[in-house]
Amino acid sequence: MSDPQTLGDKELLRLTRAGDESAFMVLYHRHQGPVFRFALQMSGDKSLSDDVTQEVFLALINETSGFDPDRGSLAAYLYGVARNQVRRHLERGKLQIQLDENFNDESLPLESMVAVGDPLGDLTVRENLSALREAILTLPLHYREAVALCDLEELSYEEAARFIGCAVGTIRSRLHRAHALLVQKLGQSKETVPTESRRSTMRYFS
Amino acid sequence: MNCQEFEGYLVDLAGERVESESLRASLLQHAGQCSRCASRIAAHRNLASGLRALAAKMAVEKASDQVKQALRQQLRQRVNPTTTSAKASAATTPWQRTATWAGLAASVLVLVGWALVQRNRESGMDKVQVVQAPRAATDSRVKTAGPAVTATQEKLPQIVPRLPRPVKTRPPHLSKAVAEQRVQVASRESRRSEQRLSESESGTADRVETEFLPFMAVGPQFPSEQRQFVRVKLPRSALQVFGLPMNMERLREPVQADVLLGEDGRALAVRFVRD
Numbered sequence: 001m002s003d004p005q006t007l008g009d010k011e012l013l014r015l016t017r018a019g020d021e022s023a024f025m026v027l028y029h030r031h032q033g034p035v036f037r038f039a040l041q042m043s044g045d046k047s048l049s050d051d052v053t054q055e056v057f058l059a060l061i062n063e064t065s066g067f068d069p070d071r072g073s074l075a076a077y078l079y080g081v082a083r084n085q086v087r088r089h090l091e092r093g094k095l096q097i098q099l100d101e102n103f104n105d106e107s108l109p110l111e112s113m114v115a116v117g118d119p120l121g122d123l124t125v126r127e128n129l130s131a132l133r134e135a136i137l138t139l140p141l142h143y144r145e146a147v148a149l150c151d152l153e154e155l156s157y158e159e160a161a162r163f164i165g166c167a168v169g170t171i172r173s174r175l176h177r178a179h180a181l182l183v184q185k186l187g188q189s190k191e192t193v194p195t196e197s198r199r200s201t202m203r204y205f206s
Numbered sequence: 207m208n209c210q211e212f213e214g215y216l217v218d219l220a221g222e223r224v225e226s227e228s229l230r231a232s233l234l235q236h237a238g239q240c241s242r243c244a245s246r247i248a249a250h251r252n253l254a255s256g257l258r259a260l261a262a263k264m265a266v267e268k269a270s271d272q273v274k275q276a277l278r279q280q281l282r283q284r285v286n287p288t289t290t291s292a293k294a295s296a297a298t299t300p301w302q303r304t305a306t307w308a309g310l311a312a313s314v315l316v317l318v319g320w321a322l323v324q325r326n327r328e329s330g331m332d333k334v335q336v337v338q339a340p341r342a343a344t345d346s347r348v349k350t351a352g353p354a355v356t357a358t359q360e361k362l363p364q365i366v367p368r369l370p371r372p373v374k375t376r377p378p379h380l381s382k383a384v385a386e387q388r389v390q391v392a393s394r395e396s397r398r399s400e401q402r403l404s405e406s407e408s409g410t411a412d413r414v415e416t417e418f419l420p421f422m423a424v425g426p427q428f429p430s431e432q433r434q435f436v437r438v439k440l441p442r443s444a445l446q447v448f449g450l451p452m453n454m455e456r457l458r459e460p461v462q463a464d465v466l467l468g469e470d471g472r473a474l475a476v477r478f479v480r481d
Contacts (some may be wrong), residue, residue: 040378
């Protein structure tokens with residue numbers, strides 16, 4: 001039998017549904033990171049992201065997903081399921097976002113990311129990263145999706161549009177609008193609200 | 207290029223997504239000439255830098271090991287459906303686990319409630335509520351742990367089994383031998399008391415009483431010992447336990463009975479009384 005690591009998603013999925021645990025593990029390790037991060041970027045909640053990741057792969061295992069390998073990539077499909085799961089959780093209106101107190105920015109190469117002549121200040125300063133993270137979470141969902149996919153997962157416009165199921169121009173427009181909102185939010189917050197006080201802020205959003 | 211055209215490429219330029227070198231050069235040229243657009247591109251570049259830093263930071267994020275374990279167990283259970291339900295529960299999401307536990311708790315509560323009801327029904331015979339002495343020949347008073355009861359001594363009634371009339375039902379909680387004995391006595395009593403009790407239920411008789419009906423584990427002939435009986439009130443459903451007719455319209459009204467006690471306080475038999 002060939003090494004599962006060398007197999008494509010379609011074959012791994014076939015083996016998984018036949019009960020091959022090693023094939024599933026390869027599939028899981030290949031895709032769990034993006035799925036989990038997408039949920040985390042959308043929700044800001046690790047526990048919820050764990051739940052979403054589990055539900056996405058459970059659907060895959062139980063064949064309740066209706067995934068057809070001939071109609072699209074597994075990655076796009078998983079993003080789609082994760083997107084629906086996250087939206088379902090968020091739309092319950094019960095999610096309470098709390099920034100992770102243990103969010104550790106120590107490993108960031110700060111100096112290398114400092115922009116020159118920056119009117120907003122250095123966003124890569126570690127305390128400001130939390131502010132940026134918080135600002136992203138306040139964006140409307142469709143803007144947040146665009147930022148999560150194009151900026152944080154660094155997908156192309158075409159890939160993001162395929163995952164979300166919209167036109168490339170729509171993604172581009174949403175990303176443009178999202179960036180404008182983020183600049184606006186961060187500019188305002190820098191003038192009015194101390195960053196440290198926001199770190200532990202909890203709030204509800206729908 | 208004017209500011210409006212520049213605006214359309216602002217995000218792409220800040221994020222280094224402009225592939226055309228000529229377009230990029232044109233955009234940068236405009237930013238060099240327009241201070242407003244230069245300020246904007248600077249702000250967006252800084253935002254893009256922050257987003258890249260955040261992406262780098264979050265790139266190491268992954269689902270917890272519990273998710274992997276739960277999925278692995280789910281896969282194993284799917285392959286082998288005989289896997290224990292405990293393993294299956296580990297593969298569910300937290301809200302599903304909560305729902306499962308809530309269901310289990312509800313089931314336990316229902317079972318406990320049912321057990322309590324059964325216990326109350328079975329111990330209903332022990333609920334001594336009446337202190338009225340049924341006979342004038344009261345010569346002793348017995349104190350019990352429960353409410354005060356009045357006990358009397360009198361000549362032991364003899365219960366002689368007679369040919370039974372076939373009865374279709376029997377109390378479900380009795381042993382077979384006792385149930386047969388109960389059926390024999392109850393059948394006889396039914397036949398003889400049916401009329402009297404129905405008269406009593408309808409209020410046409412002044413005083414009606416059945417013969418003594420033995421309890422479980424007590425033979426039809428009681429041992430020779432000093433005996434006492436106490437007047438109690440029992441749920442009307444006790445009539446059915448002994449195979450006697452019951453007026454369903456008066457289900458909530460208790461019935462009076464005399465319980466025959468042995469020297470050790472054990473209940474030997476009961477007779478139903480209506481004054």
